Amino acid sequence: MIINRKIPLKFLLEEIKLPLCIVLFLGLVFGLIPNYFPDLFPVFPMGIPTTLGIAISILLSYKINQSYNRWWEARKIWGEIVNDSRSLVLQLQLYLNEDDALLHKISHYQIAWCYALDSSLRRQGFPERLETMIAGEDLYRIKKQTNIPLAINQFQTRAVRNLYENKMYDEFARTQLEETLTRLVASMGKCERIKNTVFPPTYGQTLNAAIYLFVIFLSLSSAFQLSLVLQIVILISISTVFFFLQKLAHSLQDPFHNYPTDTPMTSLSRTIEINIRQLLEEENIPEPLEPNKFYIM
Template sequence: MITKQIFPLKYIFNEIKISLLIVTLIGLVVDILPVFFPDFLPDIPISIATTLGIAISILISFKVNQSYDRWWEARKVWGEIVNDSRTLVLQLKMYVEPDDPVIKSMAYRQIAWCYSLGQSLRKIDPFKNLGGLISDSELEHLQSQKNVPLGILNFQTDSIKKQFDEGKLDGFSRLQLEGTLARLTASMGKCERIKNTVFPTTYRKGLHLAIYLFVIFLAMSEPLRLVVVLEVFILVIISMVFFFLEKAAFRLQDPFENQPTDTPVTSIARTIDINLRQLLGETDLPKPIESDDFYIM
């Protein structure tokens, strides 16, 4: 998640450098062709470019709103994960005997689940950061699982069932804990839905093409027949706004792609880690993840 209001120019340039290079080439071609072919390119009324520019602005606005809705939904889901993770440990402390080791084992599994879910959504190693949180036998079993976070939740379910079978949990307590696990499972499903639902690529490609058409019509319009360097500079500056907003919307629409615009799932998982250890009465707590750049993951 981007945390600073001012982006580094390098980041902005890297996002749109190819598009700006194409715009520069378009400007040069439109200026050079009339030298060799005077009647090849007609003068285009500026109204065509302005009309297309207004249409593009509306489309980009719609795309940004739709993309932000997906990003914000992901952030809300992880807010629910924070709440339910805390609730799970608080419920265990209420329903289970204070000296029962199942409280710590399930709390640590919940921490592991949060780390693993975020890493799985980003398609990176789901076992990273799990050391010391899950037993070796459970880790070995998870190696054969395609969905590691789901496997961890399965261990949580087995622990609750075992506590109930041994008479350490009554029926009401079991139902409350099952409800919390059900909400965590639902949150995982929501994240997977966002991750696996592809935003229509034709919409982005059509919008991208429309911006290039806008640049061409603008370059061919009479008011912009200026000195080559000045004309290209104006085309680059105007198109840069469109391309950057379009690229920003493209990044926001996928909040689990290991990009600076991601939902900060690793940072949220670390917060959960700290909170749950604190509920267990531990004092040696991990440090919150801090941003060394303009974003936090």
């Protein structure tokens, strides 16, 4: 997630340098054609690029709105995960003896679950840090599963059931714990839905093609017969705005893509770990993650 208002210019240009090179090429070609081949293309009225520019603005507005909705939904889901993770540990402390081994085990499983969900959504494979939180036969069995967070949920559910069968708490307490675990599984499903629902790629491709057409029509329009250098500067300036907004919308549409605009899942997982370990009064509590330049993951 971008947290600094001053985003480096290099980062912005790096994302759109190829489209801008294409604009530069188109501007040079169609800016020189009228000088050497005046009868090859007709002079277009200014209304054509104006209409196309308005259409591009509308399409960009729609895409940015839809992409931001996906990003904001992902951020709200992880806010719920933070709340439910804290609630799970507080409920366990309410219903159990604070020295109970299973209380600490389930709590550590919750920390591992957050990191596992982070890695799963970013397609990063099995997170090595889980080996410090889960050991023995449990770790071996979890590694065999394709959905690591769901496997951890299964172990948590079994632990809650064992506590109830051993009469460590009553039916009401079991219901409350089950509801919290169910909400966590539901949050995981919501994240997977966002991850696996692809925004139509043809939308972005069509938008790029429309911007290139806008550049061509503007270069050949009757009111745009300026010096070649001035034409190129204007074309690149306008195209930079269009392409930057298009790239921003593209990056926001997948909030779990291991990109600076991502939902800060790793940072939130570290926050959850710190909160849970403090609730358990453990030592060697890790520090919050520091931002990486202008963003935090």
